[in-house]
Amino acid sequence: MEAAPRYATPRDPAYRTFGGKVAKLSAGMGAPFMPWQRQVADVALEVDGRGRYRYPVVVVTVQRRAGKTTLVRAVMAHRGLTVRRAGLWVTAQQRQDAADTWTDMADAIEDSPLGPLVRRRSANGQEQLTFPTGGKLRVFNARSRRAMHGKWSDCTLVDEAFAFTDEEGTVILQGVVPTMATRPGAQLWIVSTAGTALSTWLRSYVLRGRAGADRMAYFEWGIPEDTDDLDDLELYARHHPAVGHTIDLTALADARALMKSHEFARAYGNFWVSSDEWAIAPPLWNGSRTWERIAPGGPVAFAAEVCADRSSGAICAAGRTADGRTAIELTDERPGVGWIAPRLLELAERHRPVSVVVDPVSPAGPVHRALMDHRRSRGRWVPLAPFGTPELLDAHTEFLDGLVTGATVHRSHERLDAAVRATGSRQVREQVVWSRLPAEDGTSPAPLLAAALAAYGLAHPVPNERPEIAA
Template sequence: MTLLSSERSAGRLPETRLPVADDGRVYGWQIPPIETTPPAVSTAGQEAIDLAARAGLHLDPWQQHILRVGMGERPDGSWASFEVAVNVPRQNGKGGVIEARELWGLFIGGEELILHSAHEFKTAKAAFKRIERLIRQTPDLHKRVKTYRQTVGEEGIELHSGQLLRFIARSKGSGRGFTGHCNVMDEDMILGDPEMDALLPTMAAVPDPQIWYLGSAGIGAPSVQLGRLRRRALAALEAGVPDPSLSYMEWSVDPHLDECPKDCQVHDDLASDEAVLKSNPGVGYRLTLEKVARERATLSADGYARERLGVGDYPADSADTWQVIGEDVWRALAAAESTPSDPVAFAIDMTPERSHAAICVAGEWRGGVHVEVVDHRPGTGWILERARELHEKWGPRCWVIDGAGPAGSLIADLEDEEKGLGITVVQPKGREVAAACGQFYDAVTEQTLSHLDQAPLASALAGAQKRPLGDAWAWARRIVSVDISPLVAATLAKWGLGAEVEEQGGAPNLW
């Protein structure tokens, strides 16, 4: 999922990485692999960068980039982004971004109330101590402070001019009763509906508010709000149109999918240094490849991917289902009386874990194509016997299996004359797999495909998403628990009707 902003693709932004330093030091990507932001004509980010430097906080290029993007302004001077989200692995230095944004809000922006919240009180208190230290060591800022509130639960910094920065732990009640001009949500990977319901309405009466979300990769169910923000960003990138009110910046890698061939060049190798540099902008400043290598040797594979490479687990909304083909569109093509005619083609697919497999058929019907799940069961031991039975009964023109997929291991046995079918299994190349997916999609949109509204196929479509395959795409499952083998098999079976093969059939039409 290496999605670059349109500006970076057009070459109007800095390079994603800094060159290797004279002393051999290497740096992480300073521009995020995933970024989308609404148009802006100016930015207050440079003011925040300069003020932070006066306070002794010298920001890395990537931290400066976040501030320039997130604090972009419209022609009338209002914020281009109501929401700014920063998703970056731990220990890279996101705290410096927060401190620079809060210093600006207090001392330059004139924001009357800035609410800094974190999942745990100890995290909020640590943030208070850091920014207090920056202000105290800067005389011209310190003299503008009326009081540093130290009372437990009341921590904050109040200026003589009335501006207030408060630090609170999030709960379903925290923040109620306050009118925040800027809300800073630290640890946003633990942020759900109750906390948002308490904090977001505090900004309703503010003419030009802004909310910042900062954290690391999603950790599943607690990452409700982060998941929503991320889906909005990816949808904007997919459409090529920025979200009108969201700036989203994420440093992460795009790991190989279960469906990827061994020589896949599209996705990232999680064990590589390149993956570390892509997902960790702090390398070269506060992280090193040597330190990360020690983490890789100690952490679990999933833990390392999440905590260091930004591979998150984001909870699904109902909008997450039926991402490629809409449910209403698919259901409308159901035809209980569909009866395909010769020629027919069969295809087989299975899950990467080999936990389930599916056999599907496609045949001509009323000027279009009918697809059907013939069999879908747990395991794989049943496939050969069932294939022999189907082949003898229906005499299909071909059997299709993606040789690069998990079902590729069945091909040798299927082609064996004694224990298999004694035929040549058709194996589509990568570009033909992509063509098959495109043809299936087109048939649905053009309403030239029918089906029996079978649950396995509907469930597969509901949980499927696209994966890049060259300049086109192929099917992939959205989460590990989704079984898309019926969808893949149906897609390949339909493609098999037009594939150039030696006819294998000859049996009468017994459908």
């Protein structure tokens, strides 16, 4: 059974297509198209009544080892053979990456029956494959604003576009778009696996493509975005369009053994991740999910965290489930920070917590000072926990240990889930802890950090200040 795309621009039979000719050319070069490649080619290469390609932009986001280069290589070769003096260009995150892609294409073309028809120059910085029509397949530097100055383009490939931020993508477009203006039917192919929160340029095309943007052919294969078990290789196999053709389950297993969970999910599941590493591995986080509430009448602790840019803050509660495990609940997450101290005072008055944890040297420092002022000037009881760098390191370690052993669970909440996906890492005293920096899409990590601090507060009640639990 073939893997179905998650999104795909449909074929319009009212238009003829060069998809079949490109597929035949690829087969003649020794690389018959797989069904997914033929589907993309048939749609992306539809032509209008003037014989021009209908889609000036083609976006293909698919897993690694699916055959992206094979598909675009055939498109480039067809363009080089049929368009007089075609300008064919390849770029990627670094010039050497683009040169590697160019080399793969040139090698395959030279080793095919097309070999006697092309001339190759491989000098570093001057890579060029010339077709009998005068068309040239070349490399350009995506990071240079002047790389395409004075050039023309009939087909440009941006490979592994996940590597570019929105600003870097703008530089590419400033170079490429003018080169297409005088070439009827010119196309920009953006091809990539999924990215991270830093992949803002590709993400903008993904969102537009999913929404059916006009004059863009969009194709996406990958595991579902709501996947719970990111270690289920059978799931990856069902959604990878090359499985059963050029790779099998063993190849996926071999790759998984060599890669971290987040790397494998992005590369072989085409699964978007919000940071370069998992703050918490998804199987561990999902396995710690519960719908149980904190048992009433038991001890409770509260903690607050603030995003590094102070755009928002969060409060989490920690208590016990009926069977004695530590349970985390997200109590509040709101924009700004001015609301946090009054809300903590309200919660302390109502629930009489064993501790309230706020890091005084973090972006939540003003919250800590406000609570201290209330204790001094108004006599309002708030069991603020002593907290510094050693306690921060302990809080992270204890929270992860609790999830691993099953001693800690979290009440399911979409904002907590989003924070886990968005949270990056930093080093403090040679230990990796979670970063307070927001993700590129603005998602705040504060709920996750507040959860760890709340669990720490429950495990370390403030000495000599614990009152009787209110009935």
